[in-house]
Amino acid sequence: MTTETERQVYLDYSATTPVKEEVLAEMLPYFTSSFGNPSSLYTVGQKSKNAISRAREQVAALIGAEPTEVFFTSSGTEADNWAVIETAMWKRGKGRHIITTAIEHHALLHSCEYLEKEGFDVTYLHVDKDGFIDLDELKKQVRDDTTLISIMFANNEIGSIQPVAEIAEIAKARGVLFHTDAVQALGNVPIDVKALGVDMLSVSAHKIYGPKGVGALYIRKGVNLPTHIHGGGQESKKRAGTENLTGIVGFGKAAELSGQNLEHHAKTLLSLRTYFLERVQAEIPDIRINGSLENRLPGNLNITFKYIEGEAILLLLDMNGIAVSTGSACSSASLTPSHVLDAIGVPVEEIHGSIRFTIGDFTTKDDLDYTVEKLKAAVEKLRKISSVSKDSGF
Amino acid sequence: MSMYNDKVIEHFSNPHNAGDMENPDGEGVYGSPVCGDMMKIMIRVSEDDVITDAKFKTFGCGSAIASSSVATDMVIGKTVEEALAVTNQNVLDELGGLPAIKIHCSVLADHAIKSAIFDYAQKHGKTYKGLEGFDPNADEQDDHHGCDMEIHLPEKLSDL
Ligand SMILES: Cc1ncc(COP(=O)(O)O)c(C=O)c1O
Numbered sequence: 001m002t003t004e005t006e007r008q009v010y011l012d013y014s015a016t017t018p019v020k021e022e023v024l025a026e027m028l029p030y031f032t033s034s035f036g037n038p039s040s041l042y043t044v045g046q047k048s049k050n051a052i053s054r055a056r057e058q059v060a061a062l063i064g065a066e067p068t069e070v071f072f073t074s075s076g077t078e079a080d081n082w083a084v085i086e087t088a089m090w091k092r093g094k095g096r097h098i099i100t101t102a103i104e105h106h107a108l109l110h111s112c113e114y115l116e117k118e119g120f121d122v123t124y125l126h127v128d129k130d131g132f133i134d135l136d137e138l139k140k141q142v143r144d145d146t147t148l149i150s151i152m153f154a155n156n157e158i159g160s161i162q163p164v165a166e167i168a169e170i171a172k173a174r175g176v177l178f179h180t181d182a183v184q185a186l187g188n189v190p191i192d193v194k195a196l197g198v199d200m201l202s203v204s205a206h207k208i209y210g211p212k213g214v215g216a217l218y219i220r221k222g223v224n225l226p227t228h229i230h231g232g233g234q235e236s237k238k239r240a241g242t243e244n245l246t247g248i249v250g251f252g253k254a255a256e257l258s259g260q261n262l263e264h265h266a267k268t269l270l271s272l273r274t275y276f277l278e279r280v281q282a283e284i285p286d287i288r289i290n291g292s293l294e295n296r297l298p299g300n301l302n303i304t305f306k307y308i309e310g311e312a313i314l315l316l317l318d319m320n321g322i323a324v325s326t327g328s329a330c331s332s333a334s335l336t337p338s339h340v341l342d343a344i345g346v347p348v349e350e351i352h353g354s355i356r357f358t359i360g361d362f363t364t365k366d367d368l369d370y371t372v373e374k375l376k377a378a379v380e381k382l383r384k385i386s387s388v389s390k391d392s393g394f
Numbered sequence: 395m396s397m398y399n400d401k402v403i404e405h406f407s408n409p410h411n412a413g414d415m416e417n418p419d420g421e422g423v424y425g426s427p428v429c430g431d432m433m434k435i436m437i438r439v440s441e442d443d444v445i446t447d448a449k450f451k452t453f454g455c456g457s458a459i460a461s462s463s464v465a466t467d468m469v470i471g472k473t474v475e476e477a478l479a480v481t482n483q484n485v486l487d488e489l490g491g492l493p494a495i496k497i498h499c500s501v502l503a504d505h506a507i508k509s510a511i512f513d514y515a516q517k518h519g520k521t522y523k524g525l526e527g528f529d530p531n532a533d534e535q536d537d538h539h540g541c542d543m544e545i546h547l548p549e550k551l552s553d554l
Contacts, residue, residue, distance in 0.1 A: 106553055309430060311455035315396070315406060328430060328455065337430070349427035385412040385459065387423065387434040387451040394427045 008321040009367045013207075013299055013360030014156050014184060015325060019250065020209040020361075026253040027211065027246045038243050039232065048245050055252025059216055062255040063182075063201065064192035071217050071235045072248050073228075076183035076204030079217035080107035080150075082228040082239070083179040083200040087148045088115050090226050091177070095145025099176075101125045101133055102343040103160075104152050107202075108181055109339075112150075125151070129345050130292030131160030138167065142174045149178045153185035153201075157327060157340040157356060158291030159300030161189060168197035177223065183207055183215075187258040188266060188297050199223050205247065209361065210254030214247035261361070269298035269359050276357065276368040277301060283372060284379055286390055290346055290354060299359035302327070302341070304350045307389055308382040313355055316378035322371050327354040349394040401490045402460045409459055411466035415449040420517065422509025422530060425502045431458045433502045435466065435510040439518075443474050450506075457492050458499040464488045465503035474511055478524025480504055 010018075019027075030051060036044030038052050056067040063070075073079045088098060100112055102124045112122045123141050125133045133151060142149070149171045154161045164180055171178035179200035182191060187208035193201055200223065204215040219225050219238075231240025258265070280287065280303065290302040305313060310326030317324055327338030328351065337351040346354070357371075388394055396403055418436035425432040431454035438447040448466040452459050465485050469477040482504045486492060492499065509530040515522055 307453065309454050309458075312406070312459060315398075315403075315456045318396070319403075319407065352427065352430045385409060385451055386453045387432045388427050388453040 006321070007370065008323075009363075009371055010323045011357045011359060011363065011367075011371060012323045012325055013363075014159075014297075014356065014358035016206045016212060017209045017360055018362070019211055020254065020257060022257060023210055023250050023253045027250040030246045030249050035245075038245065039234070048243075051249050051252075052243055052245065055248045055255075058252035058256045058259075059203070060218075062186070062191070062259045063203070063218055064194050065218050066221060068236070069193075069218055069221055071219060071239050072243065072251070073215045073217055073239060074213055074244065076105075076181070076202050076207075076215040077107040078228075079202035079204070079215045080105070080181055081111050082217055083202060083219075083225070084108060084111040084148065084150055085115065086226045086228055087177055087179065087200075088120055091147035092120075095143070095147050096120045097123070097143050097146040099123045099125065099138065099141050099146060099149045099151075101127060101151055103127055103131065103155050103157075103340045104150070105156055105181060105183070108150060108152065121145075127160070127343050130294075131155055131158045131340075131344050132292070132295070133162055133167075135163065135166055135170065139170055142170065142176060146174070146176050149176055151178075151180055153180045153182040153191070154189065154297050155291075155340060156184045157338060158302045158344065159184070159297035160291055161185065161295045161297065164198065165196045168199075171199075172197060184297060187262065188269075188299065190262060193218055193220070200225065205251035205254055208254045208258045211247045211250040214244050214251045216251070265361060266298045268361075269363075272359050272363055272365065272368060273299060273301055275365060276359070276372065279368070279372045280375070283376055288346070288350060290341055291344060297358075299363075301357045301359075302354060303357070304346065304354045305379050306350060306353055307386050307394075308379065309352050310354055312382050313353075313375075313378050316381065317371070317374060320374040322374055325356040325358075327356065328352045347394070349388075397493050398456060398460070399490045402457060402492065405460035405463040405489070406456045409450075409463035411447075411449050411463060411470070412451070412459075413449050414451065415447065418449070418510075420510040420512070420514025422506050422511070422513055424506040424509055424530075425454070425458075427453050430454065431499060431502055433458065433462055433506040435462075435503075435506040437469070437507075437510045437514060439474060439514055445469050445472055445474065445477050448507075448510075454499065454502075455496070457489075457496040458502060460489060461485050461492075461499050461503045462506075465507060469507055474514070474520075474522055475524055477507060478511060478522055480507065 036048045038049040060067040060070045177199045181202045183204045186203045199220045201218040206212040229240045286306040288304040310328035341351040415436040419439045420437045423434045434451045436449045450462040452462045
């Protein structure tokens with residue numbers, strides 16, 4: 001990229017986060033000096049085993065679980081696949097119906113698609129213009145042959161936070177298992193699996209300043225979810241394979257820091273977001289805020305800049321060292337625009353002009369001021385050469 | 395590191411011939427905002443059938459803007475017949491290639507130019523061999539990427 005500036009502003013914390021120094025420091029010894037296989041009986045192996053136990057406690061503490069209820073995986077995606085596919089297969093004697101939403105991550109949607117091919121019936125709940133499901137609608141959709149409800153805790157594109165406790169209650173009343181994808185919620189919203197009453201919950205390290213390629217599935221004690229990867233005795237024989245020792249250690253440390261930091265983190269991000277949004281609203285005309293500002297992840301903003309296209313905005317920002325995402329079809333491999341923005345009723349031509357900004361722990365007010373300036377210039381420049389305008393309309 | 399080459403990035407960041415033209419001799423629009431790209435081309439044609447100026451306005455992604463810039467550059471100074479002979483492949487070659495997924499963007503450029511010339515020919519009672527069988531209002535779904543509006547399972551943002 002022909003970068004015109006040295007300045008780098010990362011505003012895509014929902015895509016992934018940098019590993020924090022403290023997390024990296026915790027991980028490093030386990031690459032070299034303390035590299036033993038956690039299954040080995042000698043000292044260096046046992047040291048690794050202890051490190052994993054500690055990480056399990058750290059992750060469990062962040063979500064209010066018992067350590068024995070936390071199973072490490074290779075990613076949030078794997079945790080989602082495990083929960084959904086194995087539950088469906090396990091319970092197919094009782095029924096073949098699953099309920100999810102239209103705005104899930106592909107880790108969930110594509111798992112459901114796979115199940116549909118295998119003869120399962122999947123109901124995709126609609127969401128309202130703010131991105132929330134309707135609890136009455138959920139109640140209505142539960143059938144005698146429903147075995148699983150899987151509804152994401154917080155959405156990755158528009159940040160909408162679902163009423164998880166209420167969903168869990170509905171599921172419990174009907175004897176249906178409830179899984180939630182909490183990959184985006186973790187570290188941003190307090191999570192207490194016991195208080196919420198969820199049966200399964202997916203998380204991932206790289207969204208909370210931990211390393212990529214490690215996640216976990218919480219499985220409530222008493223839910224005997226079948227083994228996902230067959231092999232050795234790791235993860236209580238449910239998810240075999242020599243553990244990603246460094247990754248798990250990093251996840252543990254990241255979870256610990258996240259727990260200590262949560263309140264401050266959420267408050268800071270929200271105030272930065274409010275500041276940024278107020279400036280954008282005051283200084284850039286013809287925008288649309290996608291999704292509700294209530295019950296939303298603190299660092300998430302999704303804005304459509306009308307009459308122009310998102311990938312072009314993204315490129316101009318990138319040239320100024322600013323990293324953001326877009327829901328435009330132009331940036332997608334399949335040339336179809338965001339299914340989430342479509343589900344909340346954003347007109348397609350306005351989905352093409354949507355940009356997601358996600359603020360994180362290293363974002364400063366100065367970064368946001370810089371971004372507003374560059375964004376203003378980019379939007380003006382593109383509107384000047386656009387074949388669509390406020391006067392012409394779409 | 396961009397998905398685009400330097401030439402595309404250069405034409406995108408400093409597009410040539412962008413803007414309006416007063417009383418153009420011909421004007422053509424192709425694509426639609428719903429599909430994510432819409433290109434408008436305006437041309438000025440001299441007595442002796444030479445395109446002396448061309449301007450564009452484009453709603454679209456980086457490659458759509460870059461191909462508008464390159465395509466207008468290419469037709470300026472050409473006779474109308476020569477301009478009609480410009481193909482998508484010529485635009486693509488001039489750009490030094492686009493990622494496969496983006497190729498439809500240059501398809502817009504050649505169609506928009508043809509539409510502008512069609513408009514000029516109609517207004518001035520002219521006929522051109524290169525316009526034979528050309529219908530500016532032909533169903534767009536038939537001749538470019540098909541912008542089918544069924545929304546299903548996008549990639550990228552939805553994966554993050
Ligand atoms: C909501 C949601 N679920 C699942 C995932 C997948 O997690 P991972 O990247 O660890 O596979 C992501 C992010 O990529 C996400 O945002």
